[in-house]
Amino acid sequence: MKKISDQLYRNQSLVYKFFLYVATVVGILYLFPKGGQFKYEFQKGKPWQYENLLAPFDFPIHKSNDEIAIEKDKVLKTVKPYYNYNASIQPIVEAKIEEQLENYLSDTLPAVVKSKIESVVANVYKKGVVVSFAKEDAGVINLIEEGNKVKEVKTTSVFKLSQLHNFVIKTFDKEPYADYTDHIYELLMDVMEPNVSKNENFTKKAKEEALSKISYTRGTVTSGKLIIVKGEVVEGEKFNILNSLKKEYESQLWSESNYTWIVVGYVLLIALVLLMLLLFLNKYRNEIYNNNTKVTFIFMNIMLMVFLTSFAIQYNVLYIYIVPLSILPIVLKAFFDARTGLFVHVLTILILGFLVPNSFEYIFIQIMAGIVTILTVSELYKRANLFISVGQITLVYLLSYIAFYLISEGAFSSEDLWWILGFFLLNGLITVVSAQSLIYIYEKIFGLDSDVSLLELSDTNSRLLRELSEKAPGTFHHSLQVANLAEAAAIEIGANAMLVRVGALYHDIGKMNNPTFFTENQKGSINPHDELEPKESASIIIHHVIDGIALAKKNNLPDRIIDFIRTHHGTSLVYYFYKKQIDLEGEAVKEEDFRYRGAIPFSKETAILMMSDSVEAASKSLKNPTYGIIDTFVEKIINKQMDEGQFLNANITFKEIEQIKKILKQKLVNIYHLRVEYPE
Structure with a gap:
């Protein structure tokens, strides 16, 4: 038992990945559709690629969504809405009118006018009074009277309060009433109330009952009947029949007897896709694979995209085009690299292919969008870049979908097309936001860092850099110079310029512990190394790397920046004090006492910093530099680093090193303001 627990402890990272892998497979499986997969793939407007297809069993022909929508619309138009007639309103209104006529208008209106008003109101309320009718209710309504008696009434016969002003003018336009229309209108406006109101509950039930009578199928295909022959174009009735067979096949396949095997099939496919991801990370992105936080981050994002797509399908299958899948490669490229982002995106789309209809069309469109995302998204700390990239991604979405639509429909004829194009535009807006x-x-x-966080770290007014400028101003100035050199070199070879710049700004923060022991911070002729043994001096110089790492961790700098501190001297020799010790003791000096502990650079960016740092620091010793001196000087320093094997672990080529040399030479020439010497 102890051996097992020890084994588990030693392999806890692997155990964690296994449980994460299983949990992700189960989570995705839960979101998958509860149905089998039709074994034939077909698209409207394209030829049938398989052998002649005969009906394997009897099945109904399902009506298309457009047909059902048209039929529902027709049925709903035949449903007469229900309205309640409230007889108790009339006596209340008549009492109010009588009170107004007696108390307020007794001297204003003649008796004949009062009588006419009472007669008109009684007649109007007998037919019914309503505020107004909705446009769709115009025509005939079902009026529910006392005792739940229902009669059909034309809406034109019911008085509408919205037309009261016109009604008063038309009804009282003759003598002796014409002079009192304003008084009559004000009176009726104050007291009249509707006694007819819509019964939403009855109307809703009537619509549901009418819709329930709609048949969603038309006709039946008998077993053995020829459905389509090889090479025939899938369109019209053939397309509807194939869709009907697909629905029936998938519903019959998902039975109790087949349930287990279908689940096994889904599990194998999902597990295979996620296994490919783990193998890719293990072989090509080992630093990600060995970091469980990063692996969890990637798996969580895949789950998130599957969940969002599944959630969209439950409401409306067209909503899948709103799901911002391009965010996945954007985020992964921001934290890792383009290749990882595209690989994960493609695997996620393959999984989603089991969820969505027209899977080939969906996979093609989303992979194209993913490729454009990887190719266009860069330097996200520049806000305009994201807008430009998302604009290009949206354009690819629109063009790809229009192309598929024209292939299948042959013309811009469906309202769904404009909805989906609108969804793609909304997709882009969601992505930007x-x-x-x-x-x-x-x-x-997750404690990750992107170019956006690097931009924040590059601020020279940040607390740590400000402290460096105060305690070790010479080192701060040196770091700025190195940052400029390294950034230019990174741009030249296509490396991450922002990462290199930030790494250069922080690479020497360890010198703050003993600033005066470093030449750039010494004032006057006093040198504290004069009072130390060469070995002690070398130890202090070497220790600034360790001090820098400790200081960086204390201030929560990202690991990617700490890597620059750790590798900027690699395993190089503190040659000045080593030579000085040899002069004192002879050849018996231990070289390892004067050598940095490493590690050596392991990326283009860390290699660039090592070259830039060495060249900038050594350039301070140049006296009366010329083009030739600078050229020889740079070649000598970098060639020595190559001879010592400092760049063996960095994925940098000889060509790129030569490009870096060229840039460093140009920058040093600019720093020393060298000009062409004119003849006297």
């Missing part, structure tokens, strides 16, 4: 916010949230939750 949420991408930056999501990156920030992920940084805080």
Whole structure:
């Protein structure tokens, strides 16, 4: 038992990945449709690629969504809405009119006018009074009277309060009433109330009853009947029959007898896709694979996209085009790299292919959008870049979908097309709004860092850099110079310029512990190394790397920045003090006492910093530099680093190193303001 527990403890990272893998497979499986998969793939407007298809069993022909929508619309138009007639309103209104006529208008209106008003009101309320009718209710309504008696009434015969003014003018336009129309209108406006109101409950039930009588099928295909022959174009009735067979096949396949095997099939496919992801990370992105937080982050994002797509399908299948899947490669590229982002995006789309209809069309469109995302999204700390990239992604969405639509429909003839194009535009808007916010949230939750956080770290007014400028001003100035050199070199070879710049700004923060022991911070002729043994001096110089790492961790700098501190000297030799010790003791000096502990650079960015740092620091010793001196100087320093094997672990080529040399030479020439010497 102890051996097992020890084994589990030693392999806890692997155990965690296994449980994460299983949990993700189960989670995705739960979101999958409860049905089998039709074994034939077909698209409207394209030829049938398989052998002649005969009906395997009897099945009904389902009506298309457009046909059902038209039929529902027709049925709903035949349903007469229900309205309640409230007889108790009339006596209340008549009493109010009588009171008004006696108390307020007794001297204003003649008796004949009063009599006419009472007669008109009684007649109007007998037929019914309503505020107004909705446009769809115009025509005939079912009026529910006392005792739940229902009679059909034309809406034109019911008085509408919205037309009261015109009614008064028309009814009282003759003598002796014409002079009193304003008084009559004000009176009726104050006291009249509707006694006819819509009965929403009865109307809703009537509509539901009418809709329940609609048949969603028309006709039946008998077993053995020829459905389609090889090479025949899938369109019209053939398309409807194939869709009907697909629905019936999938519903019959998902039976108790087949349930277990279908689940096994889904599990194998999902497990295979996620296994490919783990193998990719293990082989090509080992630093991600060995970090369980990063693996969890990737798996969680895949689950999130599957959940959002599944959620959209439950409401309306067209809503899948609103799901901002391009956020996945944007986020992954921001935290990792383009290749990882595209690989994860493609695998996620393959999983989603089991969820969505027209899977080939969906997979093609989303993969194209993912490729454009990877190719266009860069330097997200520049706000305009995200807008431009999302605009290009949206354009690819629109063009791809229009192309598929024209192939299947042959013309712009469906309202759904404009809805889906609108959904793609909404997709782009959601992506723009949420991408930056999501990156920030992920940084805080998972402790990751993106170019956006690097931009914040590059602020020279940040607390740590300000402290460096105060305690070690020479080192701060050196770091700024190195940052400029390294950034230019990174741009030249296509490396991450922002990462290199930030790494350069912080690479020497360890010198704050003993600033005066470093030449750039010494004032006057006093040098504290004069009072120390060469070995002690070398130890202090070497220790600034360790001090820098400790200081960076204390101030919560990202691991990617700490890597620059750790590797910027690699395993190089503190040659000045090593040579000085040899002069004192002879050849018996231990070289390891004067060598940095490493590690050596393991990326283009860390290699660039090592070269830039060494060249900038050594350039301070140049006296009367010329083009030739600078050229020889840079070549000598970098070639020595190559001979020592400092760049063996960095994925940098000889060509790129030569490009970096060229840039460093140009920048040093600019720093020393070298000009062409004119003849006297």
